Amino acid sequence: MAYRCVQCGFPIKTLYVQYSPGNIRLMKCENCKAVADEYIECEVMILLIDLILHKPKAYRHLLYNVLNQETVETEGLFWKSTLSFLLLDAYRSLILESSREDWGSSRSFTLLILTCWKMLMDVFFGNLMFFSTFLIMVRIFLRTSLGNPRDKDIVLAISISSYVKVWEFPSLVIFIIDLFVLSSNIVALKVFTESTMSRCIAACLSAHAVKLFATQVLNFRLLGTWNNDGVQKISS
Structure with missing residues (x-):
């Protein structure tokens, strides 16, 4: 399962680039030109609230970018x-x-x-x-x-x-x-x-x-x- 842009669902190779510990740059989607996954820098409570509100982008973050086969068994x-x-x-x-x-x-x-x-x-x-x-x-x-x-x-x-x-x-x-x-x-x-x-x-x-x-x-x-x-x- 590839990473996905939470806005449009377009496949993306990587979500961010890490320059040093605590210093990262979020990647933008090639399709919609928006930040591919802003939840990376958000608190868990914000994700939970968006899941409760049934926001598709929250589900894309959870199902594709968190529970990814490359990072999770x-x-x-x-x-x-x-x-x-x-x-x-x-x-x-x-x-x-x-x-x-x-x-x-x-x-x-x-x-x-x-x-x-x-x-x-x-x-x-x-x-x-x-x-x-x-x-x-x-x-x-x-x-x-x-x-x-x-x-x-x-x-x-x-x-x-x-x-x-x-x-x-x-x-x-x-x-x-x-x-x-x-x-x-x-x-x-x-x-x-x-x-x-x-x-x-x-x-x-x-x-x-x-x-x-x-x-x-x-x-x-x-x-x-x-x-x-x-x-x-x-x-x-």
Whole structure:
């Protein structure tokens, strides 16, 4: 992955020239003639604010110029970001379950096991459906082939663009956060693939919808199994 100008996305060989420690000169883009990446001299908080504001140039800086294959070991970063994504999704599921259920001492051990099992299925099965659908939709809408080296980069971009899940938030606004994650995924996909906004929206929305549908169906089946077992125990 080559460096990119954060303004227009044009490939660039180097972002700056260093004359001495602490003395650098930012390079200009040959295409738009602007400074290729002004975030190099900015505080991290400024980058974070621009990411929250969904500015494409902030995503170009992060995905192309920070997470560059020449400077970052992307294989390890891919697995770390995927694991972090799953852990944060488990935390989200825990918040939802704690808001729906009474987590007091009166809960039976069997119901506790069922709840933990449902959380694990939500996280692993739901995200398996999410990423599988996402890659298929990318192939359909963005006309890329499955199994190529860019698949890992795309999954990495989606995982990192879900950074908002690390925030502390009450369960009442969790679905607003989900919408924000969806919009972040769309911007990251558009920046990384340089495709049209409508195609990126279709790909991301399809993946999130399939994940929601799959987890809801799974939860209904688990709840039905629990209710049937409970009725049988009571009747016996």
